[in-house]
Amino acid sequence: MLFLLFITSGLFLGWSLGANDAANVFGTAVGSRMIKFRKAAIIASLFVILGAVLQGTGATETLSSLGSIDAMGGAFTVALCSAIVVTWMTYYKLPVSTSQAIVGAIIGWCFYTSNPVDYKVLTVIAVSWFTGPLLGAIFSGLLYLLMRYYMRRTKTHVLILDSHIRNGLLIVGAFAAFSLGANNVSNVMGVFVNSTSFHINAGPFTFTNTHVLFLLGGLSIAAGILTYSKKVINTVGHGLLEMTPETAIVVVLSQALVLFIFSSTALSDLFVRIGLPAIPLVPVSSTQVIVGALIGIGAIKGIQEIRFKMLGTIMLGWLMTPVLAGLLTFISLFFVNNVFKIDITHKQLTVVTSPAAGPTTTVINLPVNTVLISVTAIALAVMGITAYLYFRHYRSKTAAREYNTRLNEQLQYAELQKSLSEIEIKQVQVENSSLHNRLEEKRKELVNYALNIADQRQFLELTCAALEECCRESDPQKKNSQIREVIRSVKQKMSFTDEIEQIYQQAEHVNDEFPSRLTELSPHLSAQERKLALLLRVGFSSKEIAPLLNISTKSVEIARYRLRKKFDLKKEINLTQFIKTI
């Protein structure tokens, strides 16, 4: 019972971690509605528990070697103080990490109980806080380049890509949740491991205190994810993680890889087996790794997109969280020990004179400081060289890009000129074709005129011959008959039937739709009335129409009147205007 009471602080810390860090795993996927919250929360919870139970021991051992808390009261206070600091800083929107809070709290416990702090382990942990985001940046940069290459190479349709991304976010999210459970369960339950000692026999299986604690830790993180992470995703989740789903895959995968590397004992053992130094198994902040990953992508996209403000945020988190947690733990332990009379350690308490007072502890000495300074110097040198190389590469890349852009612009300009010329050529072709048609019409007209002239000439020659024959005729009766014949043929010719027919043809050619529309409008018109309507549409006056229809002007007027009646026109409507609108 007392065990459960003491462990509540750890469970609270676990719940808080689950509520906050689920946004790092599925924040973008849920926020952008690519995956439903329910599905994401169930997957994340399941994999967090799996990660905690299967791979949670590595980082816990490191925390235990930093300061081995051997009493439940001490573990309770350390976990509670960390949880309070995390909650308080989250409430005021200050940068916070559970890993750093727990490390600060353990150091506070060590100082209060004058237990030795293993500064070598502390150095390793501090270096991992730096290398975690750095590794995140490197992984995300490489993965981003790989993804960009894939997307440009394959030219996948956006809808197909959407399917890929959806599945990718689920798989990567599950992996990240597993790594989160494996790496961060030590923050939640690591401090209780050395202060408890029990085992549960369940038939053929025996569960040690570590198994039970990690299962409870995993469950508390899962509870945080299921109960409160939706609110975090909806309110503060987008502040840090506002990115496209494509970027989210890269960032979450980088985070998962980093957390996995810092928590996998198997990977560390593999490194040792192939002759490389062992990987330090330490709890790292998933949020800080994500910020590192975002900076990595920013570096690839362009130096102006690097979020230096976020880098400052991490630094502030590094300094503030452990200090605050350490101070709070130190003060709280005094009250817990002296006011509530609860054991915070099984060791006899002594006045703290030196942090290196323990008999089995690595004492602060020059070599450790030298290691610390050397690591920092090497890290700074690497950063400097990387920055220089990057700037040089960026400058040459920019110059090449500008040259390329200029060439492209020139090419585009030439292409546009070509298109414009093509349009002009087309227009000239259309114009030529129109002119060719008109020329053809004129040629036909000319041929008609020529034929007409020849016809008239032939007629006049015949008339002339007939008149000469009349002159030679002596018989007056025959003479009169011949003259009448000539007059008849002249009158016949005067009717200009062919010419009038040609005029009709031309008028119909110009108004090719008119006859059909006229039939639709008034189907009972006679042929003569149709001709009259056509001539009126062309614009002839009554005087001009009379000879063409071979009738008098008066008859044209009467015909017009009849046409008005047939169209049933009112007095104020002009017949010609009406016909033109048909």
Next chain:
Amino acid sequence: MFFTKANKSIALIDSFFNCVDQSVLLFKEGVKNYLYKNTENFNNNLQSLANLEIESDQIRRKIENTLYTQSLMPQLRGDILRLLEELDNLIDLSKKNLFQFDVEIPMVPQELVQDFVKLTQISVSAAESVIPAAKSYFNEPSTVNEKIHRVFFFEKETDVYADVVRRKIFREMPSLKLSEKFHLRYFTLHIENISDTAEKVADLLAIMAIKRIM
């Protein structure tokens, strides 16, 4: 098997683009037929364009339903649907403009026929150039910028040429009545609207491509 829904949507989007392409071509042909008094062909163009508009509206609604009901591309669908709407405007505008030719029967003097043909060709070229750009947004967003360059060029050329035509109408054609001049001016504006709408689509595409480029 896994991408059946996605493939159906892709086919719908492609057929919508084909509708847009056909509609601007029909508009070009329709104006040319009107100007050369090929009334029968003009009426056919008008009818085809009206049918195409109905078809494109149906396709657009189908795409809209698919994207929302299947919750596809939640981050991009707003932009994509806006793009489809703007392209649909291009079809609507082509139909509306061609119907205006049919309803108002503008009297285009013989001297201006070639100018109107050229103006229509340049304006429609802007609309034609926007379709490959829109298509490449879906497969290769990095090439969108290269393609919309043509749209901006043709839009600018349309503006310049429309000014030339209007100047000609008002300054070099005293025989035309003022009402006829006004009427012709409106028709140059109607034709110009096609390239203006294409430019709007190109602007939208430029922003959308930036959002998608990694």
